[in-house]
Amino acid sequence: MPKIRVGLVGIGNCASAIVQGVYYYASRGDCEGLIHCEIGGYRVEDIEFVAAIDVSQHKVGRDLSEAIFAPPNLTPRITEVPRLGVTVARGAVLDGVAPHMADVFKPAPGRDPSLDEVAEALRGADVVVNLLPVGSEEATRFYATAAIKAGAAFVNGIPVFIASDPEGVWPRRFESAGLPVLGDDVKGQVGATITHRMLVSLLRDRGVKVEATYQLNVGGNTDFLNMLVEERLKSKRISKTRAVTSLVDYGRELEETGGVRIGPSDYVPFLGNTKVAYMYVRGRGFAGFPLTIDLKLTVDDKSMCGAVLVDAIRAAKVALDRGEAGAIPEASAWYFKHPPVQAPSDAEARRWLEEWLATDKRLASSNSPGPRD
Ligand SMILES: NC(=O)c1ccc[n+]([C@@H]2O[C@H](COP(=O)([O-])OP(=O)(O)OC[C@H]3O[C@@H](n4cnc5c(N)ncnc54)[C@H](O)[C@@H]3O)[C@@H](O)[C@H]2O)c1
Numbered sequence: 001m002p003k004i005r006v007g008l009v010g011i012g013n014c015a016s017a018i019v020q021g022v023y024y025y026a027s028r029g030d031c032e033g034l035i036h037c038e039i040g041g042y043r044v045e046d047i048e049f050v051a052a053i054d055v056s057q058h059k060v061g062r063d064l065s066e067a068i069f070a071p072p073n074l075t076p077r078i079t080e081v082p083r084l085g086v087t088v089a090r091g092a093v094l095d096g097v098a099p100h101m102a103d104v105f106k107p108a109p110g111r112d113p114s115l116d117e118v119a120e121a122l123r124g125a126d127v128v129v130n131l132l133p134v135g136s137e138e139a140t141r142f143y144a145t146a147a148i149k150a151g152a153a154f155v156n157g158i159p160v161f162i163a164s165d166p167e168g169v170w171p172r173r174f175e176s177a178g179l180p181v182l183g184d185d186v187k188g189q190v191g192a193t194i195t196h197r198m199l200v201s202l203l204r205d206r207g208v209k210v211e212a213t214y215q216l217n218v219g220g221n222t223d224f225l226n227m228l229v230e231e232r233l234k235s236k237r238i239s240k241t242r243a244v245t246s247l248v249d250y251g252r253e254l255e256e257t258g259g260v261r262i263g264p265s266d267y268v269p270f271l272g273n274t275k276v277a278y279m280y281v282r283g284r285g286f287a288g289f290p291l292t293i294d295l296k297l298t299v300d301d302k303s304m305c306g307a308v309l310v311d312a313i314r315a316a317k318v319a320l321d322r323g324e325a326g327a328i329p330e331a332s333a334w335y336f337k338h339p340p341v342q343a344p345s346d347a348e349a350r351r352w353l354e355e356w357l358a359t360d361k362r363l364a365s366s367n368s369p370g371p372r373d
Pocket of ligand 1: 139221
């Protein structure tokens with residue numbers, strides 16, 4: 001198989017998990033812990049890193065193999081990563097660094113590069129993966145444009161609505177350029193979103209009406225530190241909330257009546273990359289009798305991200321190989337919290353993906369309805 005040449009934007013803890021994951025699986029030769037061993041014939045070890053961009057003084061100018069371990073990253077070393085010959089280029093700060101993160105992500109000296117310079121830094125990549133801090137609205141649009149200029153597919157790991165742009169502007173931009181875009185906002189391997197969706201689907205499928213639900217998440221990495229500021233969380237809350245409320249036809253009503261609260265809830269430094277999610281669902285079943293579910297999920301937050309992104313990168317390359325362009329809803333619903341089309345269940349999202357992977361035709365021509373019907 002040819003290699004999948006990847007450019008990473010934001011060399012934080014997720015990037016560290018992805019880069020290390022590729023070398024971890026290359027050294028083992030097995031697929032334990034992966035969602036898919038192969039996607040379109042591509043294995044995880046077919047991913048190759050060709051470009052990397054960050055702004056931090058600790059990361060810019062260093063080889064990617066070193067930058068992934070530079071502070072404030074705290075993803076542990078799980079495997080040996082050879083020197084990659086990929087120097088982290090300085091990106092444009094824009095709104096990537098919030099005022100309260102100015103010391104943590106302290107930008108390297110020098111001016112912000114132009115769009116053309118960033119596109120040049122990304123040239124040669126088949127797929128660009130966006131891993132900026134939550135709230136990087138302007139910066140995400142900047143790098144999405146740079147990816148288009150560089151001729152690369154775009155995988156948007158964060159809650160800025162590019163693949164799922166409600167106006168459809170961004171999907172059309174990628175379509176005009178003949179490039180696919182997948183997103184938005186990674187849904188962890190067995191993270192809080194997919195678990196919460198399972199709980200609500202269970203109640204829905206068993207005839208129980210959900211009356212109130214919350215999902216409170218805490219963690220101790222820079223992702224959670226960045227998310228302490230509520231104004232950076234607008235899209236994140238929409239992304240996480242809709243992922244759950246879209247499962248029931250009274251979801252919007254539940255939101256409007258204050259029956260839902262979902263999102264990052266605090267920063268607890270000693271937790272590091274451990275994320276704890278507290279989920280509560282209260283509903284009424286037969287003859288109005290109440291039931292409640294209280295669930296606590298503890299995961300390594302960045303392994304959750306890595307597991308999904310090594311799939312999404314390969315799915316983006318499959319779309320690129322097939323000449324598919326614009327938003328790819330079939331490859332987004334299973335992997336992202338806020339996809340262009342939200343599936344009625346995760347089983348259905350998975351079916352969309354598997355049928356799409358199995359056929360060269362769009363799902364519109366399949367017997368069962370897909371996201372384009
Ligand atoms: N399970 C998960 O980890 C998960 C799930 C869904 C979404 N996400 C999102 O993925 C993103 C990445 O997560 P992370 O834990 O790696 O974050 P992180 O805080 O570890 O890393 C962010 C990186 O972006 C860099 N950066 C800031 N502004 C920049 C700019 N303008 N240009 C280039 N680089 C810039 C920072 O220096 C830092 O290295 C976050 O938005 C996170 O919310 C993660």
